[in-house]
Each structure stands twice: as C-alpha cells, then as structure tokens.
Amino acid sequence: MAWRIGLHLGDVFAEATARRDGESRQGRWFLPQSSLGKGLKQFCEANGITEIEQFNVSHKIVPQIMQRRLGASPAFLVTSGFENWLEMNLPVQPEQFSLTPRKGPSPIDRDLVFGLSERVSATGRVEKAVDMQELEFLVSKLQMLNIKQLAVGLLHAQKNPTNEQMVADFFRQKGFRVFSAIELAGHLPCEEKQRWWTAYLDAFLTPVYEEMWKTVETQIREVGPDAKVIDFAQSVPERGQEMNSVLAGVFSTAWSLYRGARKTESKKVLYCGIEDFYLLHLDREPSAQWNSNYGTVRLTVPPVLALSVQPDLRISKGFWGCASFDEQRLGFEPGPMCFGKGLHPCFLDVLFAEGHLDSATALQDRLVTKTRARIIETLSAYSRDETSPVDFQKLPQHVLDLALLQLTLAIDDEVGRISLSLQGPLASSLLSPLKSRLGPQLRLGDDEGFVLSRGLVEE
Amino acid sequence: MSGSYPFVELQVFCQELLSPCSAAAVLTPEGQTVFLKYQTLADIGTLPMAVQTSHKYLQIEDGDIVVTNDPYSGGSILSSVTLVMGVQPLRSVNRKAAALLLAQRISFKPRLNLSDSVEGEGLRIPPTPLRKDQKMNAELLEIIGAHPQAPEKFKESLQEAMVQLLRMREKIRNFSETLNLDWSKPALKKFFQRSQQLVRERLSEVAVGEAQFEMPIDDKSKIRLRMEVSEQKVLFDFSGTDAASQFHLTDAATFGACTGALLAAIGGGIPLNSGVFDAIEVLSPSGSLVNAKYPRPVFSGMTDGAAMVANLVLKVFGLIDSKRQFAMSGISQCSFQLDFGPNSWFFETLETGSAASDGTQGTPGLSVWRRTRLNPSVEEIENRYPITLKTYAYRANSGGGGAYGGGDGVVKSVRVDQAGRLKWMITEPLLKPEGVQGGKSASPAEIFLQIPGEEKQRLHLKGEMDLPAGSIVTLHSAGGGGYGAED
Numbered sequence: 001m002a003w004r005i006g007l008h009l010g011d012v013f014a015e016a017t018a019r020r021d022g023e024s025r026q027g028r029w030f031l032p033q034s035s036l037g038k039g040l041k042q043f044c045e046a047n048g049i050t051e052i053e054q055f056n057v058s059h060k061i062v063p064q065i066m067q068r069r070l071g072a073s074p075a076f077l078v079t080s081g082f083e084n085w086l087e088m089n090l091p092v093q094p095e096q097f098s099l100t101p102r103k104g105p106s107p108i109d110r111d112l113v114f115g116l117s118e119r120v121s122a123t124g125r126v127e128k129a130v131d132m133q134e135l136e137f138l139v140s141k142l143q144m145l146n147i148k149q150l151a152v153g154l155l156h157a158q159k160n161p162t163n164e165q166m167v168a169d170f171f172r173q174k175g176f177r178v179f180s181a182i183e184l185a186g187h188l189p190c191e192e193k194q195r196w197w198t199a200y201l202d203a204f205l206t207p208v209y210e211e212m213w214k215t216v217e218t219q220i221r222e223v224g225p226d227a228k229v230i231d232f233a234q235s236v237p238e239r240g241q242e243m244n245s246v247l248a249g250v251f252s253t254a255w256s257l258y259r260g261a262r263k264t265e266s267k268k269v270l271y272c273g274i275e276d277f278y279l280l281h282l283d284r285e286p287s288a289q290w291n292s293n294y295g296t297v298r299l300t301v302p303p304v305l306a307l308s309v310q311p312d313l314r315i316s317k318g319f320w321g322c323a324s325f326d327e328q329r330l331g332f333e334p335g336p337m338c339f340g341k342g343l344h345p346c347f348l349d350v351l352f353a354e355g356h357l358d359s360a361t362a363l364q365d366r367l368v369t370k371t372r373a374r375i376i377e378t379l380s381a382y383s384r385d386e387t388s389p390v391d392f393q394k395l396p397q398h399v400l401d402l403a404l405l406q407l408t409l410a411i412d413d414e415v416g417r418i419s420l421s422l423q424g425p426l427a428s429s430l431l432s433p434l435k436s437r438l439g440p441q442l443r444l445g446d447d448e449g450f451v452l453s454r455g456l457v458e459e
Numbered sequence: 460m461s462g463s464y465p466f467v468e469l470q471v472f473c474q475e476l477l478s479p480c481s482a483a484a485v486l487t488p489e490g491q492t493v494f495l496k497y498q499t500l501a502d503i504g505t506l507p508m509a510v511q512t513s514h515k516y517l518q519i520e521d522g523d524i525v526v527t528n529d530p531y532s533g534g535s536i537l538s539s540v541t542l543v544m545g546v547q548p549l550r551s552v553n554r555k556a557a558a559l560l561l562a563q564r565i566s567f568k569p570r571l572n573l574s575d576s577v578e579g580e581g582l583r584i585p586p587t588p589l590r591k592d593q594k595m596n597a598e599l600l601e602i603i604g605a606h607p608q609a610p611e612k613f614k615e616s617l618q619e620a621m622v623q624l625l626r627m628r629e630k631i632r633n634f635s636e637t638l639n640l641d642w643s644k645p646a647l648k649k650f651f652q653r654s655q656q657l658v659r660e661r662l663s664e665v666a667v668g669e670a671q672f673e674m675p676i677d678d679k680s681k682i683r684l685r686m687e688v689s690e691q692k693v694l695f696d697f698s699g700t701d702a703a704s705q706f707h708l709t710d711a712a713t714f715g716a717c718t719g720a721l722l723a724a725i726g727g728g729i730p731l732n733s734g735v736f737d738a739i740e741v742l743s744p745s746g747s748l749v750n751a752k753y754p755r756p757v758f759s760g761m762t763d764g765a766a767m768v769a770n771l772v773l774k775v776f777g778l779i780d781s782k783r784q785f786a787m788s789g790i791s792q793c794s795f796q797l798d799f800g801p802n803s804w805f806f807e808t809l810e811t812g813s814a815a816s817d818g819t820q821g822t823p824g825l826s827v828w829r830r831t832r833l834n835p836s837v838e839e840i841e842n843r844y845p846i847t848l849k850t851y852a853y854r855a856n857s858g859g860g861g862a863y864g865g866g867d868g869v870v871k872s873v874r875v876d877q878a879g880r881l882k883w884m885i886t887e888p889l890l891k892p893e894g895v896q897g898g899k900s901a902s903p904a905e906i907f908l909q910i911p912g913e914e915k916q917r918l919h920l921k922g923e924m925d926l927p928a929g930s931i932v933t934l935h936s937a938g939g940g941g942y943g944a945e946d
Contacts, residue, residue: 081850081872082837088810088824088851088869097500097723099773099785100819101827122841156838191836319657319728320463320470383462390462398464402471405638409475412630437637 002053006456037219052224062249073109074203080115124159153196260455353396362425425449504715509533537581567610654734670778706764707751763886786814789937812866812938821866845877861898861941897944
C-alpha cells in the first residue's frame with residue numbers, strides 16, 4: 001500500500017510525517033543544508049518509503065511573498081472617487097506620537113489604481129452603468145503598461161453585482177486575469193474594504209506564488225513522480241464553499257496545526273515551534289475575517305493566534321538602558337546567534353543561553369555551543385549604560401523572564417485557568433519555565449513535536 | 460531581577476494588562492502615573508487628571524468604579540467617558556483601600572453641538588460612583604443611558620468596559636503575588652527616578668536655551684509660548700495668551716499637548732509615567748484659552764486646539780535648536796455632522812497631511828497628533844444614512860512642495876439624499892501649515908457647499924444650516940508643510 005506524506009515547508013526547517021495503514025514515520029531537516037528535494041529523498045530512503053500516493057503540503061510561500069514584497073502589483077479598478085480608499089485605512093505606525101508617522105506597508109501601486117465612473121446605490125439600484133468606452137480605453141492603457149492581471153472591487157456589488165460582473169467579464173474576454181472581489185468574497189456579507197483587500201492581495205500574490213509553487217512541486221515530484229501534490233491550504237474542508245484563492249496560503253501553517261491538534265484532549269494548545277509560536281483555540285469555530293496588517297480582510301481563518309513573543313523576536317537596547325525585546329522579528333536568514341551565523345540576539349538565544357534548548361532534540365545539530373559567551377557579551381553591550389548593579393551572567397535569565405512574562409500574560413488573557421497542552425519541538429523546553437508562572441494547568445502534548453506535518457495526513 | 464529589569468518588567472506588565480484598551484492608565488492613589496496609553500494629545504494630560512480628581516472627591520476603594528466625562532474634572536470631549544477603578548493588588552492584604560487606580564477611556568461616536576458652553580456640547584457627567592462596596596448601581600447607569608444626549612449604546616458599552624476592568628483587577632491580583640510585582644512606594648520611587656534620569660539624558664542631546672513665539676489664531680486672539688530647555692527640565696510658559704478664541708483647552712489638555720509634542724520631537728520609545736512628567740512644567744494662565752474655566756466649550760480645543768499647541772511647541776523648539784526645525788502638519792480634523800432626526804446623525808472627520816522632514820516625505824491623510832480614526836465602511840454608511848458618498852480620497856497637491864514634499868490632505872464629498880441639517884467646525888490658524896528650510900506651506904482646510912440650482916459656495920469655518928435633498932458638501936483637510944527647497 002502506498003504512503004501519504006504530510007510535508008511542512010518552513011522558513012528554514014522542513015518537517016514530514018508519512019502514514020500508511022497504521023504505520024507512521026516522521027522526520028525533520030534544515031533546508032539551507034539539505035534542499036527540499038534532497039532532504040525529502042533522504043527521509044524516504046531512511047524510512048523505506050518507495051510508493052507514495054499523495055503529498056499534502058503546507059508552506060510559508062505566501063507570508064514570504066508578502067513580507068519581502070515579492071508580489072506583482074496588479075491594476076486595481078474601483079468605483080471612481082475611492083481610488084485611495086484602501087490606503088487611507090491602513091493602520092498607523094508607530095502607536096506613539098512621532099514626527100515621522102507612516103501607514104503600514106502596502107502592496108498597492110497608486111499608479112495602477114483606476115476609478116471607474118459607475119455607481120450602484122445602497123438599495124442595489126444601478127445609478128450609473130459601466131461606460132464601455134472607458135473600459136476600452138483602460139484596456140489599451142493596461143496593454144501598453146504590460147499589465148496582465150487586475151483586481152476589481154465596486155461599491156455595493158454584493159447588493160447588485162451587475163456592474164462588477166460586467167467589468168470582470170469584459171476584461172477576461174480581453175485576455176486579462178481578473179480577481180473579482182464579489183467572486184472571491186463568496187456569499188458571506190462583508191463590507192467593501194474587506195472584499196477589495198481579498199481581491200487585491202490575491203491578484204498581488206498569485207503570479208509569484210504560482211512560480212514558487214511550481215518549483216516546490218517539481219522538487220517533490222522527483223521523489224514521488226506518480227503522486228498527487230496538493231497545496232493543503234487550498235483544500236482545507238473548514239474553508240467550505242469559499243473560492244480557492246492563493247491568499248488562503250497566509251494561514252497554511254495555522255491550518256495544518258489546527259488539523260494536527262484537533263484530537264488533543266485539551267481544547268487549548270500552545271504550539272511551540274522552532275520558527276513560530278501559536279495559541280490554538282480548538283473549542284472555537286474558524287472565523288470569516290482576517291485581522292491583517294492592512295485592516296480586516298474577508299478570508300476564512302482558523303482559530304489560531306500568533307503570539308507577540310516569537311522564537312526570533314529581536315533583543316535590543318531599550319529605553320531603560322538594558323537589553324530587552326522590541327517588536328521586530330529577525331527571521332531565519334542568517335538566523336539566531338545560537339545557530340552560529342546570526343548577529344543579533346533573539347528569544348531562542350536566551351533560551352539556549354539558559355540551557356532550555358538542551359532537551360530540544362530537533363535542534364541539537366544546529367546549536368553551536370561556543371555562541372553562549374557571544375550571546376552574553378552582546379546582551380552586556382546593550383546593558384552598558386546601566387547605573388544599578390547587574391550581574392552580566394544573569395542577563396539571559398532577566399531577558400528570558402521578560403519574554404516569559406509577556407507569554408504568560410498573553411496566554412492568561414486568552415485561556416484563563418483552562419487546561420493548556422504544549423506541543424511542538426520546543427514544548428519540553430518551555431514547559432518548566434511556563435509552568436512555574438501559569439501553574440498546573442499546563443501539560444505536555446504527546447506529538448513528539450510533529451503536530452504540524454501530522455495534521456496534513458490526519459483523517 | 461537586578462539593574463533596571465524590575466522597571467522593564469513593570470512596564471511590560473502594564474503594557475500587556477492594558478493591551479485591550481485604546482486609552483488607559485495605572486496610577487497610585489497619590490496621583491502618580493505608573494503607565495499611560497493614549498489616543499490623543501489631550502489623553503496624556505487628562506487621563507491622570509480624571510483619576511486624581513475622581514479619587515480626591517470620592518475616595519475610591521478596592522473594587523469601586525467611578526465614571527466621568529467632565530472636561531473640568533479631567534475628562535476630554537464629552538463623548539469620551541472615563542472609568543476609574545480602585546485595586547488592592549495583594550490578596551493577602553485585608554484592606555479596602557486601593558493601592559492602585561486603574562483608568563480606562565471609552566470613546567463613543569461624537570455628536571457635534573456648536574455651543575458657547577460645555578453644557579450645550581452634550582451630557583456632562585461629573586465623577587460619579589457606579590460600583591461601590593461590590594454593588595453595581597444599575598439604576599444610575601440606566602438613568603444616564605436613557606438621557607437624550609447620552610451616547611449611543613452607552614449602557615451596554617459601559618457594562619462591557621466594567622467587566623473588562625474587573626478582569627484587569629483580577630489579573631493584577633493574580634500576578635502581583637506570583638510574579639512578585641512590587642507596587643510599594645519605595646519601589647515606584649526608584650522607577651520614577653530612573654525614568655526621569657533617562658528622559659534627562661535624551662534632553663541633554665537637545666540644545667539648551669530659550670525662545671518665544673506668538674501664534675495668531677484669528678484677528679482677535681493669539682497663543683504666546685515661551686519655552687526654556689535645560690538639562691533638568693523643559694518649561695512651557697503660556698503667559699500672555701489670550702482668553703477668548705475659536706477654541707479652549709483645559710490645563711490638563713495643554714499639558715498633554717506639550718508633553719506629546721516634546722516626546723515626539725526628542726525621539727520615540729519613551730514611556731509615559733510621573734518620572735517623565737516631572738521633567739516637564741507647564742505654566743498656563745488661569746482663564747486663558749490654554750487653561751479655560753467652566754463653562755467654556757471644549758470640543759474644538761481638545762481636538763484641533765491641542766494639535767495647534769503641539770505644532771506651536773515644535774515651532775519654538777526649532778527656534779531653540781536650529782538642528783531641529785520642523786515643518787508643520789495640518790491640525791484641523793474638520794469635524795462635520797449631518798442630522799436627520801433625533802437618533803440619526805452622521806458624524807465625520809478628516810485626516811490631515813503630515814509634514815515632511817529631512818530625508819522623509821510627509822504621509823498623505825495621516826494626522827500626526829491623532830490615533831483615533833473613524834473611517835467606517837462606505838457601504839455601511841450609505842446603508843445607515845440617507846447620503847451618498849461621492850469621494851473619499853487624497854487631496855492632490857495640497858501638501859507643501861519641497862525637496863521632501865508634505866503629505867496631502869484628504870477630500871470628502873457627501874450628497875444628502877434627504878433634507879437634513881449640516882453642522883461643521885474647522886479650526887485654522889492664520890498661519891498655514893508651514894514648510895521649513897525652503898519648503899513650501901501646505902494648503903489650508905476649507906469647506907464647500909453646492910445646493911441644487913445654486914452656485915458652489917465656500918463656507919465659513921464654523922456654522923450650521925439646513926440643507927435640501929441633493930445638496931453636496933465637500934471638505935478639504937489641510938496638507939503638511941514641505942522640507943527643503945525644491946531643485
């Protein structure tokens with residue numbers, strides 16, 4: 001009988017669970033050292049896996065495209081008078097008053113936003129029909145600019161889709177790839193900003209996603225040429241009738257976690273991954289809205305919360321003149337200092353310096369022992385302006401305590417006194433420090449750290 | 460924990476504790492601010508004042524909750540309601556006296572009432588007990604909620620906020636013991652001392668000196684500000700400022716405006732607590748427009764007026780330290796309202812453009828001095844009110860030109876589909892949002908009206924009038940000043 005393989009591709013770690021008729025095999029590898037194809041081949045060979053029927057894949061392609069702004073700005077057609085509407089509603093940074101405030105980063109290219117002189121009223125009446133000449137003119141303009149995809153969002157299209165449908169059909173006939181807000185939003189009522197973001201982001205992500213996914217698929221097929229390769233986020237049953245959209249990939253990791261942890265006895269799970277920490281509410285239903293960095297977006301999302309403390313949360317010198325956390329995540333290129341290449345300390349580094357990663361088997365070949373002294377040196381440099389006496393050897397513990405405080409408060413807020421299961425490769429590292437703060441409600445889950453990929457092959 | 464870590468821990472705890480709130484504070488019963496989170500300039504000064512006044516008159520005990528929105532008791536605009544709760548952090552201490560005071564400010568949709576008195580601006584609630592000896596005064600809440608001028612869903616929102624406050628109280632009590640949080644006077648004294656020391660270090664990077672500037676508001680009134688920056692503190696002296704004007708601020712709001720502007724000017728990341736506040740002194744003559752007395756109306760002062768004071772602070776700062784010359788951002792939120800009946804009113808504001816600075820363009824549609832934003836859905840507005848929104852967009856070329864251009868303001872154009880009453884209030888000083896170092900000034904705010912069958916007219920800055928169906932109101936907010944000469 002053939003195997004089904006659940007494969008999670010993180011930023012730098014890949015994790016696999018293979019399942020066949022009651023048998024299960026698991027593995028993890030470091031992508032910078034062993035590429036997807038090579039690592040997968042070694043995993044299969046080591047576990048005697050020869051016949052594969054299906055790969056279910058979760059990945060971080062979509063978040064990576066968004067973070068690095070790799071997407072391709074589409075043309076964006078909206079009701080005239082509202083060309084700046086999405087941008088105007090972007091969240092403001094920083095939260096404190098500053099003389100250089102800015103809106104959150106936006107993928108919208110203002111030069112490619114076009115207002116259409118059409119209007120549907122709040123009652124659904126077409127006050128102004130679409131002007132076909134205007135559309136013809138736009139076609140020429142977009143062809144000149146070599147724009148191949150466009151997003152369309154018109155006011156009150158959910159009340160009366162006539163105008164938006166007409167525009168979408170027209171541009172499709174002209175050979176453009178069209179992402180229509182009402183088509184992607186489905187039947188769930190939502191306001192225009194939510195729908196427009198869904199369409200725009202999907203249009204922004206899709207071309208680059210398709211290229212990157214093709215690369216992934218090609219490497220996987222070298223190992224399983226006859227197997228089906230499925231992008232898991234596109235096929236999650238909880239998404240229901242929602243139209244397939246690349247945007248769903250934002251939650252690819254979260255969906256696989258949600259599926260993997262579903263059978264846990266506790267209804268609350270703290271996932272302690274190497275790259276991410278999540279809090280799962282297994283007693284809640286998925287939501288129809290994503291509270292993103294751009295505002296609220298119409299998208300079905302799992303009841304999974306990304307915590308403010310993350311493994312790669314950066315440590316820097318704060319207002320108080322000592323090493324503490326800021327809000328930035330370092331990512332994994334080059335990664336934490338304890339992996340040997342990173343230049344700035346992060347949460348994983350203080351966990352390492354305090355010995356809490358000794359039990360993390362997933363990381364043992366990654367950790368470089370001699371970096372402990374360098375981590376302490378760097379934390380000391382950040383604390384050089386301290387006027388009160390501080391033992392520099394205790395700095396990692398102090399910084400760790402701050403992170404644990406934040407984690408404890410966030411968990412308490414969300415979970416209260418309800419029993420909480422810790423799962424994931426770093427669960428055993430965090431159990432003891434968190435238990436001393438949160439009490440006996442914490443227990444270790446039994447997944448051996450592979451809950452992510454396990455979720456991809458769960459029945 | 461050693462070194463400054465106990466202070467960082469206290470700050471992180473307060474930050475996480477107040478994370479569900481937009482504007483909130485933790486104070487001691489002696490009136491010292493441990494932590495403050497704000498949305499507006501006025502919040503910075505008025506939140507602590509609301510707590511201090513409420514406690515002074517009502518002696519808030521553990522578990523008690525007091526409500527107020529009175530600007531002359533530390534409130535801000537009347538649609539912002541503050542709840543203050545007493546907390547005894549230690550379960551082991553069997554005392555009713557509160558060792559901490561927790562405040563949360565809830566913002567309701569404002570209602571614009573043009574009036575010469577604060578009593579005409581809306582329902583004013585002096586500090587009033589809502590929960591005492593663990594018992595909620597449900598009847599009082601019902602009475603206030605039923606008042607014709609009470610904000611929409613007042614009772615439900617306050618009930619929700621009180622539940623949240625009680626949860627926060629439990630959190631303080633749960634974690635103070637397990638985490639050994641030290642709220643004692645000696646510990647907090649060290650916390651404030653360290654904060655003060657650190658903010659003084661920041662001030663030491665600024666040029667020491669003194670300067671003065673007079674900003675005309677209209678042809679009848681001005682604000683005069685003399686600033687003195689030393690290594691120990693910053694003095695803001697408003698002596699010579701006139702009494703009557705387009706707007707009025709309470710002294711607490713003026714303190715907030717000065718503090719917010721100063722901290723923005725010397726760099727971010729500075730927490731707000733009494734240690735930092737002690738490095739700031741504000742002298743505002745009683746009865747002047749920066750220390751207005753009851754019953755002066757305050758809506759315009761708490762919003763646009765505070766922004767104008769903040770801009771003035773930056774202007775004088777630039778006169779003291781020539782390396783810190785700042786272009787001016789737009790100030791007026793251009794409040795306007797369309798009334799269609801006693802329970803149907805559409806209130807809206809506009810963002811201004813932010814000023815450019817050395818190396819950075821200004822941002823369009825981003826008010827420097829505001830973190831509250833309405834911007835609900837166009838579809839939801841049109842579903843709810845008999846209006847059609849014609850344009851909500853950036854106002855092209857309204858930012859001041861320069862090597863770095865100022866941010867554009869915003870244009871909002873609304874057609875009334877049913878007869879209604881328009882009210883509006885724009886605050887514009889005689890000086891446009893200035894550019895610096897050769898940068899140009901931005902366009903000021905303005906309002907236009909097109910009644911069917913008539914010519915488009917430009918309106919005065921403030922007023923109210925009836926509108927027939929089909930009228931179109933268009934508002935333009937100010938842009939931000941530019942920086943540096945254009946090539």
